Amino acid sequence: MSGQTKPRQTFLPFSPPLLGEEEIIEMIETLRSDWITTGPRTKKFEGEFARLVGAQAALGLSSGTGALHTALAAMGIGQGDVVITTPMTFCSGVHVIEQVGATPLLVDIQRDTLNIDPFKIEENLRKTRDKKVKAILPVHFAGHPCDMDLIMDLAKRYQLFVLEDAAHAIPAKFNGRMIGAIGDLTAFSFYATKNMTTGEGGMLTGSRDLVEKARVYSLHGIDRDAWDRYSETGSWYYEVIASGFKYNMMDLQAAIGIHQMRKLPQFMDRRRQIVKIYHQAFSQLGEIEIPTEKTGVDHAWHLYILRLNLERLSLSRDQFIQELRGRNIGSSVHYVPIHLHPYYRNNYGFKPEDFPVVYEEYQRMISLPLYPKMTDEDAYDVVSAVCDIVKGFRR
Numbered sequence: 001m002s003g004q005t006k007p008r009q010t011f012l013p014f015s016p017p018l019l020g021e022e023e024i025i026e027m028i029e030t031l032r033s034d035w036i037t038t039g040p041r042t043k044k045f046e047g048e049f050a051r052l053v054g055a056q057a058a059l060g061l062s063s064g065t066g067a068l069h070t071a072l073a074a075m076g077i078g079q080g081d082v083v084i085t086t087p088m089t090f091c092s093g094v095h096v097i098e099q100v101g102a103t104p105l106l107v108d109i110q111r112d113t114l115n116i117d118p119f120k121i122e123e124n125l126r127k128t129r130d131k132k133v134k135a136i137l138p139v140h141f142a143g144h145p146c147d148m149d150l151i152m153d154l155a156k157r158y159q160l161f162v163l164e165d166a167a168h169a170i171p172a173k174f175n176g177r178m179i180g181a182i183g184d185l186t187a188f189s190f191y192a193t194k195n196m197t198t199g200e201g202g203m204l205t206g207s208r209d210l211v212e213k214a215r216v217y218s219l220h221g222i223d224r225d226a227w228d229r230y231s232e233t234g235s236w237y238y239e240v241i242a243s244g245f246k247y248n249m250m251d252l253q254a255a256i257g258i259h260q261m262r263k264l265p266q267f268m269d270r271r272r273q274i275v276k277i278y279h280q281a282f283s284q285l286g287e288i289e290i291p292t293e294k295t296g297v298d299h300a301w302h303l304y305i306l307r308l309n310l311e312r313l314s315l316s317r318d319q320f321i322q323e324l325r326g327r328n329i330g331s332s333v334h335y336v337p338i339h340l341h342p343y344y345r346n347n348y349g350f351k352p353e354d355f356p357v358v359y360e361e362y363q364r365m366i367s368l369p370l371y372p373k374m375t376d377e378d379a380y381d382v383v384s385a386v387c388d389i390v391k392g393f394r395r
């Protein structure tokens with residue numbers, strides 16, 4: 001099993017996609033079909049995706065970032081408004097709040113799941129009653145769903161929108177409910193490293209009403225109803241009812257997505273098998289901490305994040321990553337917290353300790369390779385490398 005100590009001969013990349021002949025054939029058919037941008041394949045993908053997560057409606061977009069941006073606009077969030085989110089996220093989830101003219105309010109995370117802390121959200125809501133908090137933007141970090149009962153309850157009591165960032169959480173469940181069918185709108189990403197990919201791409205799910213509003217914003221603010229109204233007299237006519245964006249999904253993207261979605265159950269089986277191998281090997285080591293999966297939750301296992309017990313090791317996280325690389329194992333860190341980036345540090349005057357849990361956990365996190373293309377042997381190579389480093393740098 002993990003007894004092999006010889007390092008890998010070839011580099012194991014951190015997160016390549018797994019694409020097959022089905023995607024390739026559909027892509028070629030799309031290219032030959034004379035309809036390459038938003039059209040029948042996007043419509044089909046939207047319908048199937050909505051059914052998968054149990055949402056009323058879905059909207060295909062050019063990226064997860066575009067999905068988040070469009071969602072905020074569709075919710076009517078803008079100048080003077082405040083949106084609550086987590087500092088443990090990808091930068092674009094906070095950029096879009098500024099890009100609609102609103103202000104992000106960062107709230108620290110829970111240590112176990114690394115998700116935004118609902119109790120700290122409430123503390124902030126009580127403190128900032130005068131501020132115009134309009135929405136909560138939780139991130140289902142690494143694929144572990146946030147406590148959506150607590151978050152939806154807060155939203156109801158304080159009359160807030162909930163926009164979930166589910167870039168990591170396809171497919172995931174909280175208390176039996178699919179992520180994508182809980183909050184007002186949920187944004188998914190199909191970036192190349194995500195659980196399913198379209199190269200670049202995204203999806204918004206939610207109520208028919210909000211999704212149709214988002215559809216208008218996603219394509220120049222053009223009202224399709226106007227098109228329908230006038231189509232008999234001339235299909236050249238359209239009306240612009242908002243200053244919208246250009247975030248529509250192409251059929252070329254949907255061609256890939258349709259097949260990736262069908263393979264999702266197999267992808268998840270494989271992810272869980274690798275997680276099992278990691279859990280079994282690493283739970284015996286006191287120098288590292290394995291990720292948690294709370295009861296009542298179906299984890300999407302987008303990321304497997306190890307946390308180093310630094311006081312028991314004589315190397316830093318950065319050195320650990322170097323040691324992994326030296327053993328031909330790719331790894332990464334998710335994420336450099338928002339408040340440590342120069343842009344946010346300078347504009348909001350953040351100090352590292354402003355979000356103590358995020359700051360502390362950031363310094364000891366490593367994301368290990370976890371993807372359906374990995375073989376058991378690949379996973380055991382990762383196990384050997386990690387165990388070898390731990391043995392060599394025990395304090």
Ligand SMILES: *Cc1c(COP(=O)(O)O)cnc(C)c1O
Binds near residue numbers: 167202
């Ligand atoms: C990937 C990701 C995004 C952005 O998605 P894109 O499709 O790359 O625009 C946003 N938030 C989180 C948490 C992500 O992981």
